[in-house]
Amino acid sequence: MADDPLVRKHSGDYHWQGVDVLKYKQDGTAPFRDVTRQVLFDSADPPAQLRYFEVAPGGYTTLERHEHVHSVMVIRGHGQCLVGEKAFELGTNDLVSVPPMTWHQFRAAGDEPLGFLCLVASNRDRPQLPKAEEVDSITKPLKTGSPPTRG
């Protein structure tokens, strides 16, 4: 995104001109399945990034928590999220706020990708992962059964 043009056209299928499709995280650093990351805006003022994450059908993001907050808007597909002690069904255009130090995870439905925008501070703390023995109780509100502890 070094060129920073005024307009980046959507080139179809949730890809954009000049925006790289990145790994969600480095392999092996945390459990997840089938997630990509694209940085749509990287702003100095506000010191914030707007990212687009896409979770393939049946995939899920890492179960984690951190001090920084997430402001999320679903723009593709549907699925579920866990935020703290509650699970929510998510559809396109729904908004999610993840407060500080709150366990959270996003899961795509089985039949289509779940794509969402996520606004975060540029300077933010690293996620914490649950201990293996904590995962079942944290994810209990999700209806689709216990998530894998390794992706």
Next chain:
Amino acid sequence: MADDPLVRKHSGDYHWQGVDVLKYKQDGTAPFRDVTRQVLFDSADPPAQLRYFEVAPGGYTTLERHEHVHSVMVIRGHGQCLVGEKAFELGTNDLVSVPPMTWHQFRAAGDEPLGFLCLVASNRDRPQLPKAEEVDSITKPLKTGSPPTRG
């Protein structure tokens, strides 16, 4: 948005539970036509707001400039934008960056609304308006003719 729930469901037609549809600006403060504003996220860290603006068919935002930047993503419909000395055709999912002190305006097509997300710093300067005699030359790149100087 005082209650700040974890999830705000999209209630259809680009309205959200608990999100007020606001005037774009106070009447008479600046020229515009048929624009509404909704604050989807009002974040302390990053100190930023994510707003949803909707321009009705044939409507347009104020022609203005300011020090703060706009990071914009179209999520509904199509239209045009002016950014500095260029006009761009816009469709759904296109991204627009408005640099500091750059004249800009968003216009909806005649056949459907133009809806877009706009990320801004919470603490930002007030927009500047062009002088009446400057409008024609600033908006020359737009194909649809000179915009009105009063909305």
